[in-house]
Amino acid sequence: MTPCSGGRKIGPSGRAGRFAEAVRIGYAGGTGAVPGRVEGVVDGAVMLTHRKVADILKNGQPGQTVEVKGWVRTRRDKPTFSFVEINDGSCMANVQAIVESTTNGYELLKEVTTGSSVAIFGTLKESEGKGQRIEVLATSLKVLGTADAHTFPLQKKGHSMEFLRSIAHLRPRTNTFGAMTRVRNAVCWSIHNFFQTRGFLYINSPIITTSDCEGAGEMFQVTTLDLEGLESRDKGLGTEKAAGGDGGASTSPSVPSPSTLDPRPSSIDYSHDFFGKKASLTVSGQLEAEIFATSVGDCYTFGPTFRAENSNTTRHLAEFWMVEPEMPFYELEDNMRLAEEFIKTIIRDVLERCPDDMQFFNDRIEKTVLETCRNITDHEFIRLPYTEAIDILVKSGKKFEYPIEWGKDLQSEHERFLTEEHFKQPVILFDYPRQIKSFYMRCNEDGKTVRAMDVLVPRVGEIIGGSQREERYDVLVDRMKECGLNPEDYWWYLDLRKYGTVPHSGFGLGLERTILLITGMANIRDCIPFPRTPKNAEF
């Protein structure tokens, strides 16, 4: 996360100096910025010449002289003066400035349109109107940058999410995306804080991988080969598929991967490629996390993850952020306990740190988000074995589009029934049939199930997928063969079991799905600054 402090050094120190100062303050300050708690002075830093809107609205007192800088949201003219509302992204609310005919720069008011940037110097006073505690009586107005009202796309009125996606470079200036950005930041802070306060080490797992068994989905290829010089092989969207990755379905013994089905002989010699072998963007940091969990202990990865599947849904991105903790000596029950505490802590932190933003989401986006959040923090998650879930679904008498049968993976409609209708709260499903789960999940003694777990939440579905890992060398080798995998390809993974193996567990949490859950946004593309989806990487 970016240590974002209210205090920055200004003056001749220049950009590099300011950045260094910000970083230093971030480390010293520890908790980072909290909306509404912006400090004018931090750790001896030079006081800002201007104050953030969040600070003025929260701490500003009548009589104080202030300078406020930001972007104009709206201007309302009266015969002898104007109201100018300024937002700088530090909080949901705008600060209202009164620009009078006696204000220096009053003649510039024509240029003060929605979207323009201004610096206003003035005195704080109690507001005569309703709706705000305090406002700025301007003594001088400077227009930093105009925004042609004819062409500036953002208006005072609401816009559709689809339209805002088409102007992703300007949408952070809206209430919704300002709030989303602050909530996302709070979630990231909470994630690091949760693990750091529990002694987990943050592992920077690689983005580029040459492991063709990393799995969990179709991969984006990374190459420096001259593709235009190569004969087109009509790749289309993704042709690679391998086993593995948390929650991923296994490559069934009877179903070879698509790449082995390709009748065309490979004419590409990867020994000439940059890494000397075929390379891809990571689909999971789990393998790296397992290596470190079995050496330095509790750890987590947190970074971008890439899936080249041609998924066009409100819950999938081609590039998303995933948190993957991995813990030695944890069995499945410990894993579930940690996952539950993790989600609850994130939600509690966001509610505490972003109350205005959350109120906004509840008022304007989805009127049940606060209730949903409280419902999650206040109740114990249901723990339900897969087999019992099947029973509940069968006995529900509800007609589902897809049949319910032990051994088949649950469909979205089944998961939604359990979490939205039957229990009306998060459900942790565990002990899934071994034939629908990945090779690395620990086999149960019943010979039929593995120690997998999925955390299902209302509206979003699967938010966490995880498992206790198979730590028994021989069992893992047999399981790989059962899944049609060649153990030799996994020699280093097997080494972890060969030398000082320990029971261990882990899971993966989708950051954007967490944002979906907490904010009530309808589409995951609006839960990340710049969404990457099939046919979309414009910004």
Add this chain to the structure above:
RNA sequence: UCCCCGAUAGCUCAAUGGUAGAGCGAGCGGCUGUUAACCGCUAGGUUCCAGGUUCGAGCCCUGGUCGGGGAGCCA
């Protein structure tokens, strides 16, 4: 990738096969403190693209592009 729906003014949407409309936004004017201000006036269009049917297509047909919802894959 599959199924369904859609694309008209800057935005959100109307428009029986027969003159292309509204609200908001924008511009101008008015208003003694506004709060998505309010009141009046004005401007604003290659109806997604390419074909086809028809005397005539925003509307019907074919193909494409893009977008939305659902499904699959999964986080």
